Amino acid sequence: MRMRFGMRQLLGVLMSVVLLTVLACGSSEEETPTPKPPTPTIKAPPPLVIATPTASTAVVPVVPAGDQPVYGGVVKPVVNSHGSFDPYHVDSQFRHTTLGSVGNVWGQLLRVNLKDRVTIEGDLAESWKVTDDGATWILKIREGVKSHTGSAFTAEDAYWQMVRIVERPNGLHGNYQGCMRAFIKPIWDDNDKPLANGGAEVTGPMEMTIRLNAPSGAFPACFTSGFQAAVNSNVVKPIDTAVGGEYRDLDPFAGEVDGYGPFKFKGAVIDTFVSWERNENYYNEKLPYLDGVTIPVIPDASTRTAAFRAGQIDMMQVFETMPKRDADALVKEEGAVFPIVLAMGWRGIELNATKPPFGPLNDPDAKTIRQAVQATINREQVNELSKDGIGHIALPYFIGWEWIRTPAEWFAAAPGFDPDPAVKAKLIAESKAAMEGLGYGPSNRISVNYLCGNSARNECEVASQQLKEIYIDADVIILDGASQRERLQKGDFDMENESKGASFPDADAFNTVIYKPYKEGGFNYTGWTNPEWDALLEKEVLAVSEAERAPLLRQMADIFYEDSAFIGLVRPGLLEGHGGNWRGWVPPAHHASNFSFENVWLDNS
């Protein structure tokens, strides 16, 4: 007797199928995906404008020219992990929830204008003046600014922001406010008592004075960088002055994320999402246009792409750059916009100039070998093969600052970076001849190790192949960051691949962070020093205007090129894609520019 597959069983199967279908297609908490525009728009990369911020109190129109903003809607940028909710405990990876929260949730005293990305404007400080000696900044606090919980923003709050940055009470992390500590005088003495004429002082009911160690042309860029969040002294003072206490991150679930920005903290589920809503009491009554920002946490890259297609997110995370082919597909198929955003900083090969073959520094043969490496590396090829061809050359002081040099001037001064194939061919031939002059050749090659992080594997392999042309066999060794750092500190390497973002958008960030020896907190493991360069740096840090600084920086760059301990390669171009219906958004240059969605609105027409 055989078992029958009766109507009841059939009905059961059918119901299961229907249930699965309903579950799959049912409503979700997510908003309806934004309608796609009929034709995809490919937005050209923004101009590479990285100028020194210019002080101005001029009010910039908030309404994008030619468009009529509409209110409402929620944008959904994604993060791979939300990180800390404390703006002074951000890590090196830019996230919408960390560095991105500074302008959106916390607010800043001064910031760079969100449209032109150059002009300095008052945010929570209404205006400011700089004394004639250039070393004292007096800020007038904006009247009527209230925190998200309703407490008034005062000079006292601004003062405690400076204390948090400069004094780092209770072991506060504050890794990315190092430039402020370098520029501003100490505020407290060793007993945590305010110093007379210290680095920050409340000098009026709505006035705070900042005193610098010396005048500085780089200070405005540091002060307006995206890391300088305004904090509510009612929240931070008890934490930062707790006797015998330890620093702890601000707790969003205890009401400690209380800022002054256009959006306020609405809620979060750890490892799942963070959401902000419009701050109805924002000092600029017309802003923001959006109702809120919801930031889902999605660690996996392919899931992020799928979520973008499904309309569950509408902005990608910068520094989690997807391959260009995927971005192109989203532009074509989903109407997304993918501007190529700058990643400021330096990326390249550090040569160990303390020992052969690239050292010691005073050995002319070693210098010849370093220069041969500098001239031989083909950055165009590295860019094509490891950065999808959208990276930018990692010259000292960055090619985008045209007040230092235009691209043509840079290539004339540093021909090893010139993309012209004829120039490159000539340089390689000369380098090869120089190496042969030192006795190297096909039967007498140099063998060196080349330490690389996993994320730099491709560029290391490309560079390694290129160096074979001048008789250098570089053995690429892939290491995790910590192991690599350990070997670098011990000097146990010949070549290493380094990548370091500028901690504030100014040429001085390269000097203070990247070229400073590691023993002083920088990323220079080469052993390279140069008294002439040091002397120029001393002058440069005291120079205030671009006109004074530019010639000094040019000379410093030329010394780098001549000494060739740092071999610049290519910084990545970041594909920070967003929905095609976004309006009013001008992407900042990363790592450290200020950032806010307050002018963004959604064109759903």
Next chain:
Amino acid sequence: MFFPTLIGVSIAIFVLMRVIPGDVAALILGGPEGEGTYTLEDLENLREQMGLNDPIYVQYGRWVWDLTRGDLGDSIALGRPIAGEIKRQFPITLQLAFFTAIVVTIIAIPVGILAAVKQDTWIDYILRSIAITGLAAPSFFIGMLIILGLSTQFRWIPPVMFTSLWEDPLTALQQLIFPAVALGFASQGLLLRMTRTQLLEVLREDYVRTARAKGLPEGSVVRRHALRNALLPVVTVAGVQIGFLFSGTIVIETLFNVPGIGRGLIRAITIRDLPMIQAYVMYFALIALIANLIVDVTYAWLDPRIRYG
């Protein structure tokens, strides 16, 4: 063997985490991406403070002592207690595993029975083909196909912001059904084939022939006489599958953005959060051992010969 196995796993993972390149102190100071600045002196001070300069058996003893008190240490990357992370993530993974087990069981066993009673018919061929596909295709591959298919063809994927089953059952079901299918597809293949094979074997036994000869309906013969005996090896395999199922969550949770233990482990590995990796491995070992223990108990319940043997 429960405790010896657990101790063995703890020694293996502890030693492994110390022989692979990478120093926990350097990771803390330099950050997962190695961009933090520190001196060798800072490194040495932290190593001393963390007890990393002690002999490895001292470090192991300290770790095990802390484990027994429920102190798994702090995550390097998150700066939060690991125990709290696991406590938050475990119910989510359990929901997924439970859902998968239901999907697997309600599909594999009835379908396996159907394949057995319809042996060598077109129904049997189709079901066996599906089972073999399940065995051949890894769960992450099925998961990727599902995500890719849904996003490109329907512009829809399960909601990426996870919701608890108790807060919003409908949304939670949408989020769980697809990872459960992906995760359960391989397991159902094995269980389906196992059920079919075992049932066919039992159906040829003399006592089954006797039951039929008594004039019992076929359904009753299968349900009351054959199935219970046929399910014994199936239960054993199902128990082993629970271990695989939990390990399968590692990739599937990441792919479907389910913030459970599996996604946590992937993150810990990606950023080399060594204390977290140790804790997660111990967790997975514990789950596998408990699953085996449950199988043994169930086996005894199903088979009186084992219970009274």
